[in-house]
Amino acid sequence: MKKAFKIIGVLLFLFIVFIIGIFIFLETFDFNRFKPQIISASQKALGRPIDFAKIDLKFSLKRGIQLRLTDITVAEHPDFGEGNFLTIKEVNFSVSVNDLILKRQIRILGIECLSPRVIIIRLKNGNINAQAFGAVAQDARKALSSQEQKPRSEPVQPVALGLSAIFINHINIDNARLTYIDYSFKPKLALVFDQIMFKAKFSMAEGAITFNSLLSFPDKGVVEFSGNISDYLLKQNYSAKVRINNINLAKCVNQSAVPFKVKGLVSGELEIKGQGFDPSAILSKLNGSGLVEIKEGQLANVNVFKMVLDKLSFVPDLGATLEAGLPERYKENLRKKGTAINDFKVVMGLSNGSVLIQSINVDAEGFLFQGSGLINLDQSYSLDGSFVIPLDLSAKMVESVSEMEYLLDEAKQIRFPLKISGKGASISFLPDVRQIGLSAIKHKVRQKLGDVLGNDESSDSKQQLIEGVLGKIFR
Numbered sequence: 504m505k506k507a508f509k510i511i512g513v514l515l516f517l518f519i520v521f522i523i524g525i526f527i528f529l530e531t532f533d534f535n536r537f538k539p540q541i542i543s544a545s546q547k548a549l550g551r552p553i554d555f556a557k558i559d560l561k562f563s564l565k566r567g568i569q570l571r572l573t574d575i576t577v578a579e580h581p582d583f584g585e586g587n588f589l590t591i592k593e594v595n596f597s598v599s600v601n602d603l604i605l606k607r608q609i610r611i612l613g614i615e616c617l618s619p620r621v622i623i624i625r626l627k628n629g630n631i632n633a634q635a636f637g638a639v640a641q642d643a644r645k646a647l648s649s650q651e652q653k654p655r656s657e658p659v660q661p662v663a664l665g666l667s668a669i670f671i672n673h674i675n676i677d678n679a680r681l682t683y684i685d686y687s688f689k690p691k692l693a694l695v696f697d698q699i700m701f702k703a704k705f706s707m708a709e710g711a712i713t714f715n716s717l718l719s720f721p722d723k724g725v726v727e728f729s730g731n732i733s734d735y736l737l738k739q740n741y742s743a744k745v746r747i748n749n750i751n752l753a754k755c756v757n758q759s760a761v762p763f764k765v766k767g768l769v770s771g772e773l774e775i776k777g778q779g780f781d782p783s784a785i786l787s788k789l790n791g792s793g794l795v796e797i798k799e800g801q802l803a804n805v806n807v808f809k810m811v812l813d814k815l816s817f818v819p820d821l822g823a824t825l826e827a828g829l830p831e832r833y834k835e836n837l838r839k840k841g842t843a844i845n846d847f848k849v850v851m852g853l854s855n856g857s858v859l860i861q862s863i864n865v866d867a868e869g870f871l872f873q874g875s876g877l878i879n880l881d882q883s884y885s886l887d888g889s890f891v892i893p894l895d896l897s898a899k900m901v902e903s904v905s906e907m908e909y910l911l912d913e914a915k916q917i918r919f920p921l922k923i924s925g926k927g928a929s930i931s932f933l934p935d936v937r938q939i940g941l942s943a944i945k946h947k948v949r950q951k952l953g954d955v956l957g958n959d960e961s962s963d964s965k966q967q968l969i970e971g972v973l974g975k976i977f978r
Contacts, residue, residue: 549577553575557571558570567600571593572593574590575591576589583632591617615675619676619679620680627687629687687927692927696755700719711733720751724750725746726745729743729744742774742775742777746772749769765803767798767800771796772793773793777789786880787880790853792851794849795848800844801843807932812837814934818907824904826838827903843868844865848862860874863886871892871893881926883926885924890921892917921934
C-alpha cells in the first residue's frame with residue numbers, strides 16, 4: 504500500500520512539474536519567431552495576404568490559454584480594389600484547457616476585439632468580397648455539391664464547410680467600423696457604421712447554437728439579435744428575432760452623391776429564417792416578416808407634395824396655380840425644398856430575397872400615402888396606393904382650382920391613385936391618369952343626376968339612386 508502511495512505521489516509530482524514546465528515555456532518562449540510560418544499558413548487558408556505586428560501566448564489554470572495578436576491586416580482581393588478588407592488593432596482569445604484535454608474540443612472562453620475595421624464591397628455583377636474567402640471554403644463547397652449528386656442509396660457524409668468543432672462562449676467588440684459599399688446602385692450606396700460596440704453570448708446543445716447579441720451605436724441606436732443555428736456545420740439553418748431601436752439614417756448612410764437626403768430614426772422588429780451564410784446566396788434563401796417605423800423623418804432636397812401635384816396633367820401648371828391662389832400658410836407646403844415625414848410605417852414580408860410590402864403608411868406634411876408593393880433583389884421597387892390630402896387643405900385647393908373637386912372622396916378629401924417606382928436612389932411618382940379621369944367623369948355624372956332629380960327625393964334615397972345608376976354605368 505505504501506508503495507502504491509509512493510507511485511501516485513511521484514506521478515502527481517511529475518504532473519505538477521510538467522504543468523509548471525509548460526507554464527514557464529509559454530511565459531518565456533517568443534512565438535514571434537514563428538511569425539513567417541503563421542502568416543504563410545493563414546494566407547493559404549484565407550487566400551489573401553495577411554500580416555500582424557506581434558503575437559503573445561500565455562497560460563493560466565483559471566483563464567486557460569490566452570492568445571493576443573496586434574495590428575492585424577487582411578488585404579483586399581484584387582478584383583475588388585486595393586487596400587485592406589479587414590484591420591484589427593488588437594484581438595485576444597482565451598481557450599479552455601479542460602475542454603481541450605478532457606473533451607478534445609476547442610472552446611473559446613471569450614474573444615475581445617479592439618477597433619476592427621471591415622469593408623464589405625458588392626460589385627454590379629453581384630459578387631461580394633467576403634464570399635469564397637479562401638481555398639478551403641471553396642473545396643468544401645465542391646465536396647458538398649458532389650455529395651448531393653450521389654444516388655439516394657449511397658450514404659452521404661456531412662461536410663464541415665471548412666469549420667472545426669469550435670465553440671465560443673462570448674464575443675466583445677469595441678470601437679468597430681463597418682463599411683458597406685454597393686456598386687449595383689447608381690450612384691453607389693455607401694453605409695458606414697462607426698464606433699460600434701458588439702456583445703454576443705452563445706450556448707450549444709445537440710448540435711444547435713443559441714445566441715443573444717447586442718449592437719449599440721454612439722447616438723443611442725441599438726440592434727438586438729436572438730436566435731439559433733441548427734446543423735451549423737452543414738445545412739446551417741437559422742432563425743432569429745431582430746429588434747431595432749432609433750438607428751439614425753443620416754449618420755450611417757453616406758448620401759453625398761444622392762440628389763435627395765434621407766433623415767430619421769429607424770425602429771422595428773423582424774423575424775427571419777434562412778439557410779447558409781454564403782453572401783452570394785443568403786438573400787435568395789431568406790424568409791420572414793416584420794414591421795419598420797421611421798420617426799422624425801425628412802427628405803431633404805425633394806418636395807414630394809409639389810412633385811406629385813405637378814404630375815396631374817389635367818390641370819396645366821397646377822403647382823403654380825395653387826401657389827398663387829392658396830392662403831399664405833398653405834403655400835409653404837409648395838415652397839419648401841424638403842418633405843417632413845411625421846410618421847412612416849411598413850408591414851412587410853420576406854420571401855426568397857424579395858420584400859413584399861404588405862402595407863405602407865406615410866403621414867407627411869401636406870399629404871398621406873397608403874399602399875402596398877414589392878422590392879426586388881435588384882433594388883427595383885414598385886408601390887401602388889392612394890395619395891390623400893387632408894380635409895382643410897383639400898377645401899382650400901378646391902376653392903383655388905375648381906377642377907380639383909373631381910378628386911374629392913366621400914370624406915371631402917382629395918384622393919387619387921399613385922404609383923411610386925424606381926431602382927436604387929432613382930424614384931418616380933406617377934398618378935393613375937386613367938383612374939383620375941374616371942373619377943372626374945363620375946363626379947360630373949353625379950352632379951348632373953343630382954340636378955335632374957332635384958329636391959323631390961329624400962337625401963338618402965336620392966344618394967342611393969345616384970350610386971346605383973353609377974354602379975350600372977361604370978361596372
